[in-house]
Amino acid sequence: MPHPTGPRVRLRAGTRLRTTLALVLLAATLTVGAVGVVGVVATTSTAAEAPRTWVVDAVDDTSGNRWDSVDTGTSVVTIRVGDTVEWQFDRATQGHDLVSLAPSQPWETVWPTALQEYRDAGGPSVTYTFDQPGTYRYECSLHGPLMTGTIVVVPADSTNQPPTADPVVEPLTGPAPLVVHATANASDPDGDEVVVAWELGTGGAPTYTDHTMVEYTTPGTYVVRLRVSDSRGGLHVEEFPVTVTGTGGPGTDPPTDGALPAIDALAAPAQGTAPLAVAFSTQVTTRGEVHPYSVGLDDYPSIAGEAVLVRSRGRTHTTLSVTGTKPSARHGSVHVHEQACDDELGGAHFRLDTTQPFAEPNEIWPLFTSDASGASGLVEVTKAVRAGPQAVSVVVHDPDNAARRIGCADLAPGTADLTYSWAFGDGTTATGADPDHTYATPGTYTATVTVAHASGEHAGHATVSDAVTVVVGAAATSTPSPTPVPVVDGTPPRISRVGPVRTVRTSRPVVTARVRDAASVVSKKAIVIRVDGRRATKVRWDRARGIVRWRPAKALAPGRHVVRLVATDAAGNRAARRWRFVVRLR
Incomplete structure (x- = not known):
């Protein structure tokens, strides 16, 4: 079937998108390919050419994520009255939503029937038939400005050049x-x-x-x-x-009162012989409560839970627990986003490397299948890279239509303007979250990192610090050394970073703590958690990171709860920590 008359699209240097368009008013009808008709309106073209269908593909490849017209090779298409645009997903490798955009300029037109469709890769097409001239804009909201498109309808009998x-x-x-x-x-x-x-x-x-x-x-x-x-x-x-x-990003930090995140100073290795090269890292933890928003306010008003994102050198660990969503359903669209919940509903997905396309290896997807009560259980995702400060929220999409967003958690406090100052205990200093340092002489050193805001009204007003001990021994020599005197470890483990310590809005909160012992080993069986006097089972112990986690299998009753953690090291030294939190359900 012949193409419409008028100048054709051309592409310059693979980056410029050109097409000739005509601006007029617009009306349209929507059909969903391979699914059924939604409000089809009969149209009659006055042009000599019969109405035709224009195909636009959702494309994911090494060049990026984009809408690509089969006819023009761009995301902009000029059609005639009576023509149909068909969006296909055969060239996609991941899910996309197709969302009509409200006019942002006077010359743009409101879509008579709004688009809000989601398709997995290879899913059925979406079609829209236009029966009056006009200009429409649309996007994949999951991928933000990288996937926007324009459809312009010109009069069938236009003679204007x-x-x-x-x-x-x-x-x-x-x-x-x-x-x-x-x-x-x-x-x-x-x-x-x-x-x-x-x-x-x-x-x-x-x-x-x-x-x-x-x-x-x-x-x-x-x-x-x-x-x-x-x-x-x-x-x-x-x-x-x-x-x-x-190093920055287009996203915005969640709302904050100037608070600083919880930090941990890490060192690898923490002991060895001189000269000892040590890779230091500032582990930063941000967290937020999942709450209903957008369509979730009506459809899933009880959705709740907690999201936690932990950044360190070469590693990002994300945990998510959700309740109150659809029971026994696969939630295949749950992502970390680059904007706060109330800023364009979280905006686009967060990418670990902004020079690479949107795809699961370059994003954080804590997907889950809910149980019969609508709970996710504890979901954990680890990426072998430190996430940038643009990772500011976690968004849960509707399991029945991923174009709709039902729950969100702002990860706070924000980390975009933090400064990191290190003192290595030997008179030298450095800046940055993950510095390297070499200890030239034997000794026991305490390396301290101090974190503060670099800008804004809270700059310099508050700091948070943490320290790690590095033991540097002398290099071995051929001279026989005397029999070493056994050193008795009399220092108990150190328990810190306990949580939760305030009101939570979920009946199954994740109880966490950090347990460290510089001289002896702490085994899993030597860690005991009691909640309201009852011993907790199925406690998780990450010995390498010193992190203890436990989540109740059954819902806790609303009200105050008391946690007591006891840790005993291999030398028999015992430490205990007690704290409280309150469960308050909506």
Whole structure:
């Protein structure tokens, strides 16, 4: 079937997306491919060409995640009245949602029937038939600005020649702060006066000049969009993805009162002979309570739980426990996100490496299958990389339609503006979360890390510190050494970082503590947890990290509960710690 008349799309250097569009009002009907019809409206085209179907693929490959028109090779498609757009998912390797966007500019149009569909890779298509001219924008909300698209419907009998442009936008990538210049070079073949508008992807108002510039100070992916219109409805649009690199991110921290996260100083190895090279790490823990939001406020008002994210050198460990969701259901869309819960519903998925596409190896997915009561149990995910500060929330999607979000937890306090100051105990210092240091002479050293806010009203007002002991011995010599005098370990284990210690809104909270012993080993059987006087079973003990975890198999009653933890090392030294928390259900 022939293509619509008018200029064809062209691609420059694999980065610029060009198509010629026409701006007018829009109405549409929606059908769901291979599923059924939703409000089909009969249409009759006045053009000589019969209506046709335009295919747009959801694509996941090494180049990234995007919408790709089979006909134009871009995410922008110009069609005629009566034509249909069909979104397919055969080229996807993961799930995507398809969500219509509300107008952000005066020349954009409201979708008469909103789109909010989710499809797994290879799932059935989604189709939408347009019976009036207009401009629509849509996105995959899971992948944010990387997966937006535009459908423009032109009149079937239009004789107006749309304006043209030969834009230059550069540079398209670089480290923050990145200054980008954009020039439209616009004209109109009919001699009509043209209006140029640049949208710079920052959320600000468009600029109406042929040339403009913008400085991106925050790393992330932005879409620069050029719009050239004439006085008779002709429209020319091009889109330019701009990638800004750096250590920050486009997300926002969860709300915070200036609090600092819980930290632990780690050292590997913690003992050895001089010279001893030690890799230090600041382990940072953020946590948040799962609560209903978006459609979950009506559909799952009892959803609750806790999410915890622990960052350290070369490792990110995420735990999640949820109650109050759909019973006996596979929750195949649960992710760490890069924005707070109340900021665009968490925004897009968090990526461990922002230069790589969205995909499970590059994200954190604490997926689960709920039990008969709608509980997830304890879900744990470990990634072999330290997550950046953009990992700020955990979002639970509707198990029946992953385009809908039902629960969210803000991971607090935020970590984006933290400073790390190390003192290694031998007179030397360093900065950064994970420094390296070599001890040249034997001795016992206490390395201390201090964390503070670097900016804002709380900068320098508060700090949090932790220390780790490193024992450096002398190198072995050929001279026989005297028989060593046995050293008696009289120091009990150290119990710290206990939790929860305040009110929780789940009846099955995760009880945690850190247990360390510098001189002796603490075995799992030597750790005893009692809650309200009853001994806890199935306690988890991560000896390498010194972390104790326990989650009750049965729901705790609302009210105050008392936890007592006793740890005994191999030398027989015993330590105990007692704390309280309150269960308060909504």
